[in-house]
Amino acid sequence: xxxxxxxxxxxxxxxxxxxxxxxxxxxxxxxxxxxxxxxxxxxxxxxxxxxxxxxxxxxxxxxxxxxxxxxxxxxxxxxxxxxxxxxxxxxxxxxxxxxxxxxxxxxxxxxxxxxxxxxxxxxxxxxxxxxxxx
Ligand SMILES: [Zn+2]
Numbered sequence: 001x002x003x004x005x006x007x008x009x010x011x012x013x014x015x016x017x018x019x020x021x022x023x024x025x026x027x028x029x030x031x032x033x034x035x036x037x038x039x040x041x042x043x044x045x046x047x048x049x050x051x052x053x054x055x056x057x058x059x060x061x062x063x064x065x066x067x068x069x070x071x072x073x074x075x076x077x078x079x080x081x082x083x084x085x086x087x088x089x090x091x092x093x094x095x096x097x098x099x100x101x102x103x104x105x106x107x108x109x110x111x112x113x114x115x116x117x118x119x120x121x122x123x124x125x126x127x128x129x130x131x132x133x134x
Contacts, residue, residue: 037083044076 051072055065105116110127119129 034083034086037079037086041076041079041083044072044079048072048076 048069051060051065051068054060055062060068105114106118106129107114108122108124108127109130111122111125113122113124115123121128
């Protein structure tokens with residue numbers, strides 16, 4: 001019984017592998033949402049190419065081709081929109097954060113040497129640092 005089950009499972013797996021094209025399979029393993037969307041978009045592009053090929057070789061009627069193409073293009077637009085949305089939200093915090101123009105510290109008013117810590121006298125030229133001036 002166990003052997004029979006194993007054979008059936010193996011045959012089922014083989015048939016599944018033969019019947020299903022790789023691009024139709026869901027992504028295996030843990031994939032980031034962005035990666036999954038990119039894969040989906042690539043799969044849709046592949047399907048569109050296949051569709052175009054099948055239409056060219058006469059496997060599909062014009063109506064079927066247009067209908068399937070429209071469906072895939074809608075899907076593609078939805079996936080592309082989600083990819084754009086994801087990249088937009090990912091970049092938003094970077095854009096909102098003010099860019100650090102000058103590092104904290106003090107600049108010597110005489111020789112313009114920069115020091116990370118506030119100092120009373122310049123370590124380069126010995127000039128007195130004006131308090132608070134950065
Ligand atoms: Zn100085």
